[in-house]
Amino acid sequence: MVDFKDIIANEIYDEALGLSIDDIRNLIEIPADEKMGDFAFPCFRLAKALRKAPQMIAADIAGRISGNEAFAKVENVNAYVNFFINRAYFASQVVSEVNDLGDQYGRSDHGAGRKVIVEYSSPNIAKPFHIGHIRSTVIGNAIYKLYDAIGFDVVRINHLGDYGTQFGKMIVAYRKWGSEEELAHDPIKTLLKYYTRFHKEAKDDPSLEDEARETFVRLEAGEPEEVALWKKFRELSLAEFNRVYDMLDITFDSYAGESFYSDKMPRFIQELKDKGLLIKSEGAQIVDLEEYGMSPAMITKSDGSSLYVTRDIAAAVYRKEHYDFYKCIYVVASQQNLHFKQWKKVLELMGYEWEKDCIHVPFGLVSLSDGDDIKMMSTREGTVVFLEDVLNTAVEKTADIMREKQTSGVDIDTVSREVGIGAVIFQELSNNRIKDYVFSWDKVLNFDGETGPYVQYTHARASSVLRNASEEDLAGVRAGEFDWSKLNSDSAYTLVKLLYRVPEVVLEAANKYEPSILTRHLVDIAQSFNKFYHDEHILVEDKDEKLAKLALVLASRTVIANCLGLLGIKAPERM
RNA sequence: GCGCCCGUAGCUCAGUGGAUAGAGUGGUUCACUCCGAAUGAACAGGCCGCGAGUUCGAUCCUCGCCGGGCGCACCA
Numbered sequence: 155m156v157d158f159k160d161i162i163a164n165e166i167y168d169e170a171l172g173l174s175i176d177d178i179r180n181l182i183e184i185p186a187d188e189k190m191g192d193f194a195f196p197c198f199r200l201a202k203a204l205r206k207a208p209q210m211i212a213a214d215i216a217g218r219i220s221g222n223e224a225f226a227k228v229e230n231v232n233a234y235v236n237f238f239i240n241r242a243y244f245a246s247q248v249v250s251e252v253n254d255l256g257d258q259y260g261r262s263d264h265g266a267g268r269k270v271i272v273e274y275s276s277p278n279i280a281k282p283f284h285i286g287h288i289r290s291t292v293i294g295n296a297i298y299k300l301y302d303a304i305g306f307d308v309v310r311i312n313h314l315g316d317y318g319t320q321f322g323k324m325i326v327a328y329r330k331w332g333s334e335e336e337l338a339h340d341p342i343k344t345l346l347k348y349y350t351r352f353h354k355e356a357k358d359d360p361s362l363e364d365e366a367r368e369t370f371v372r373l374e375a376g377e378p379e380e381v382a383l384w385k386k387f388r389e390l391s392l393a394e395f396n397r398v399y400d401m402l403d404i405t406f407d408s409y410a411g412e413s414f415y416s417d418k419m420p421r422f423i424q425e426l427k428d429k430g431l432l433i434k435s436e437g438a439q440i441v442d443l444e445e446y447g448m449s450p451a452m453i454t455k456s457d458g459s460s461l462y463v464t465r466d467i468a469a470a471v472y473r474k475e476h477y478d479f480y481k482c483i484y485v486v487a488s489q490q491n492l493h494f495k496q497w498k499k500v501l502e503l504m505g506y507e508w509e510k511d512c513i514h515v516p517f518g519l520v521s522l523s524d525g526d527d528i529k530m531m532s533t534r535e536g537t538v539v540f541l542e543d544v545l546n547t548a549v550e551k552t553a554d555i556m557r558e559k560q561t562s563g564v565d566i567d568t569v570s571r572e573v574g575i576g577a578v579i580f581q582e583l584s585n586n587r588i589k590d591y592v593f594s595w596d597k598v599l600n601f602d603g604e605t606g607p608y609v610q611y612t613h614a615r616a617s618s619v620l621r622n623a624s625e626e627d628l629a630g631v632r633a634g635e636f637d638w639s640k641l642n643s644d645s646a647y648t649l650v651k652l653l654y655r656v657p658e659v660v661l662e663a664a665n666k667y668e669p670s671i672l673t674r675h676l677v678d679i680a681q682s683f684n685k686f687y688h689d690e691h692i693l694v695e696d697k698d699e700k701l702a703k704l705a706l707v708l709a710s711r712t713v714i715a716n717c718l719g720l721l722g723i724k725a726p727e728r729m
Numbered sequence: 730g731c732g733c734c735c736g737u738a739g740c741u742c743a744g745u746g747g748a749u750a751g752a753g754u755g756g757u758u759c760a761c762u763c764c765g766a767a768u769g770a771a772c773a774g775g776c777c778g779c780g781a782g783u784u785c786g787a788u789c790c791u792c793g794c795c796g797g798g799c800g801c802a803c804c805a
Binding site: 183185186187190194196198201202208231232233234278315317318319320323367412435436437438440447448449450451452454455456457459461462465487488489490491492493495516518519521528530555559561573584585586588589590591594597600601602603604605607608610611612614615618619621622623670674677678681684685687688689691692693707728729 | 731732733734735741742743744745747748749750751752753754760763764765767768769770785786797798799800801802803804805
């Protein structure tokens with residue numbers, strides 16, 4: 155496809171300006187206001203070098219550029235040179251490209267097949283999968299899809315929190331108050347019950363904590379009884395998690411979690427010792443990070459058992475050796491910023507230069523509103539909203555709306571799942587991931603305005619128009635034998651420009667690990683399509699006009715489906 | 730106390746070193762004999778937290794302050 159910035163940069167280029175074509179290209183802006191053109195070149199930077207008022211420079215450049223079929227008009231306003239693209243030419247280029255590429259539009263080969271690991275979701279075993287877990291799960295999945303789309307070979311790892319003192323606690327609680335029948339009946343909620351009871355009773359009886367730590371030491375030492383219980387808890391939990399992953403249509407390439415690295419740590423503890431990094435302190439072994447302004451990284455507890463950082467070091471080295479990644483992306487809550495800083499510093503001190511390829515992608519906290527109070531969800535206190543409940547409620551609400559609307563030819567069961575779950579995912583990917591938010595049923599169940607259902611509705615509507623077109627018209631669209639000059643209205647043109655920018659938006663979203671950039675752009679496309687749809691009748695008498703508009707509808711539908719797909723959301727044809 | 734993050738319309742949030750700071754939602758009003766009204770349009774709503782600095786130019790970068798969140802060794 156034509157690259158308008160290249161065309162413009164080449165047109166502007168002049169030795170006297172003292173800028174390279176690339177410099178010029180990077181200065182080109184897309185004006186916020188369409189009245190100022192489709193592209194603009196600001197001349198402020200040139201003022202000093204040329205010793206001329208920027209307005210004069212802009213006028214000179216605008217005057218120099220002669221007729222190029224890509225542009226309808228080039229003029230200067232104040233210090234800007236404004237370029238107005240030839241609309242029909244532009245539309246023909248963009249729409250044809252989209253329709254030729256189909257589901258490949260938006261994808262690229264920037265990654266050149268290099269390997270990227272994305273670690274995400276990573277729930278703690280034996281704890282409920284609550285609304286807070288949706289963040290890592292859904293953001294991580296979108297990042298995986300984005301990296302896949304820009305040509306990387308992506309490995310998805312669910313780094314299960316399936317080890318640590320919490321299992322000591324769980325085993326102690328189960329032995330004291332648990333029963334097999336109860337556990338089999340409703341595993342996670344029962345385990346949660348034991349876990350909350352443990353913390354309640356441990357407040358009055360601190361010896362329980364010691365008992366839990368001792369039990370974890372036995373687990374880590376491979377005592378059969380503890381290992382058997384641990385395995386049982388892990389299996390029961392995974393079965394429940396998989397139910398939610400199925401609903402979200404998310405899969406992983408590896409579930410190697412913390413326990414996987416339990417026997418791989420001694421090597422690194424020895425290595426830290428050999429490199430003189432490990433010091434004893436209060437019975438524990440730490441790496442002192444004071445000179446880097448951080449509290450120490452704890453490698454082993456005074457009872458000799460391992461910790462979070464230790465396991466993450468083992469995991470990182472294992473992954474480097476096993477996958478030889480180009481980048482390893484950790485989608486983990488911002489609460490763990492310090493942990494990741496410490497961990498990266500320790501890897502650096504150990505001499506692993508590739509630690510710079512390990513990237514922590516943090517996200518903000520989800521809290522709950524409790525009357526006037528806002529508080530963190532706490533597994534210990536049992537104050538959580540289950541993700542599965544949220545998904546099911548959204549699906550039910552969607553089914554209610556669909557029955558009300560009585561859309562014909564739809565399987566309510568299938569589509570209400572696609573739309574309801576899509577709504578929850580979309581909501582999650584709408585805002586900058588770093589922002590904290592308070593969970594609200596009203597918000598997650600709102601399907602009007604900038605929401606997943608709105609975008610899916612737009613897709614269904616475009617699909618509907620295409621169904622209403624004749625076979626002959628569609629054949630004409632595919633053959634491309636029509637005159638594009640009829641496609642030049644403001645609303646059509648705004649839409650074309652948004653479609654044009656999709657590949658660069660996908661790339662930007664991936665580079666910044668920020669799916670919301672794509673979500674926002676997708677909303678813009680849907681809004682723009684709906685405006686176009688309202689402003690203009692599509693299936694008109696005039697053949698050229700009809701086919702050009704249908705080609706745009708087809709391209710819009712393709713792009714919306716592609717973008718929804720990158721976010722992990724389905725695009726139903728009817729709803 | 731120290732470190733990191735956030736502060737933009739009533740609410741939820743986009744946004745950019747440059748031309749008039751934008752959406753959604755809520756409020757008021759209009760548009761379905763018309764390709765799907767889960768839609769579109771109109772109106773109203775802003776010292777871009779406060780104060781300095783850098784710059785030709787700051788809502789954006791730097792520093793300080795205020796407000797909120799998170800974190801700071803035997804949890805993960």
